[in-house]
Amino acid sequence: MSTTEFSNTSRQPRVATLSTDDLRAALASGWVDFKRAPAFGLFFALVYVAGGLALWFGLGAMGQPVWFVPIAAGFPLFAPFAAIGLYEVSRRLERDAPLSWPPVLSALRGRGDGQLALMAVGVLIVFGFWIIMARGVFAIFMARSGIGFDSLGLLASPAGVMMLLVGSAIGAAVALALFAVTVISLPMLLDREVDFVTAMIVSVETVRENLRVMLTWAAVIAVLLFAAMIPAFLGLFVVLPVLGHATWHLYRRAVA
Numbered sequence: 001m002s003t004t005e006f007s008n009t010s011r012q013p014r015v016a017t018l019s020t021d022d023l024r025a026a027l028a029s030g031w032v033d034f035k036r037a038p039a040f041g042l043f044f045a046l047v048y049v050a051g052g053l054a055l056w057f058g059l060g061a062m063g064q065p066v067w068f069v070p071i072a073a074g075f076p077l078f079a080p081f082a083a084i085g086l087y088e089v090s091r092r093l094e095r096d097a098p099l100s101w102p103p104v105l106s107a108l109r110g111r112g113d114g115q116l117a118l119m120a121v122g123v124l125i126v127f128g129f130w131i132i133m134a135r136g137v138f139a140i141f142m143a144r145s146g147i148g149f150d151s152l153g154l155l156a157s158p159a160g161v162m163m164l165l166v167g168s169a170i171g172a173a174v175a176l177a178l179f180a181v182t183v184i185s186l187p188m189l190l191d192r193e194v195d196f197v198t199a200m201i202v203s204v205e206t207v208r209e210n211l212r213v214m215l216t217w218a219a220v221i222a223v224l225l226f227a228a229m230i231p232a233f234l235g236l237f238v239v240l241p242v243l244g245h246a247t248w249h250l251y252r253r254a255v256a
Helices: 020-036 038-061 065-082 084-094 101-109 115-145 158-182 185-191 196-209 211-229 236-254
Strands: 003-005 014-016
Touching: 014 196, 014 236, 020 038, 020 084, 020 211, 020 236, 038 065, 038 084, 038 236, 065 084, 065 115, 065 158, 065 211, 065 236, 084 101, 084 185, 084 236, 101 115, 115 158, 115 185, 115 196, 158 185, 158 196, 158 211, 185 196, 185 236, 196 211, 211 236
Parallel strands: none
Antiparallel strands: 003 014
16 A cells, blocks of 8 residues: 655645445444434534535525525535534544544534635635635626526526536536545545645545546545535435545544
């Protein structure tokens, strides 16, 4: 197994070579953790689902349902942060540490050094840029369609279909970039005393060293999250906890 070492950490992270067997094992471990501590998974999923439903009804109430498309596309970008508490649950289960709500909820603050908050700010900024880009794409294609901005008919028009294709391509690029910098860095910030820049470097290096496997993992996450969002977000009550726990186990396999 080849490894890549990094410095400037109390324990030098080493990136391991992964295979699709590691993905299957991580998913299996994620399912086991969810069954062992379902209350935590259901709670964090409830928060995420409530946020999605609030966006849905809020946009509908404002007469802007068409905006649900780009926001729904960007909504999964926050799934890793919704799963931080789940990383802590898996970490404690792995170490046979007692499970209770106070330490799990306090994990949302990270180690208390602000590194996790800085990561969250970065993702919010990227999400803001995505909304700006989506607005630009919408404006270009709406001008050609002649359909009102508040009409869902735009999405069914030829211009709307092309708009969705272009927007999806841009959104996929943004999501892939964020996946590369967060997939390993978030559980690492919870587990090790490293700064967020070092954690992001390790995360990107993990993706680079295991590109095929990590792209497969990104596709699994995207397909499961979007499929779970279709029935009024209800599928997220199972998918989000399992993916959250599985991401922790994949991190443990990817970084020594």
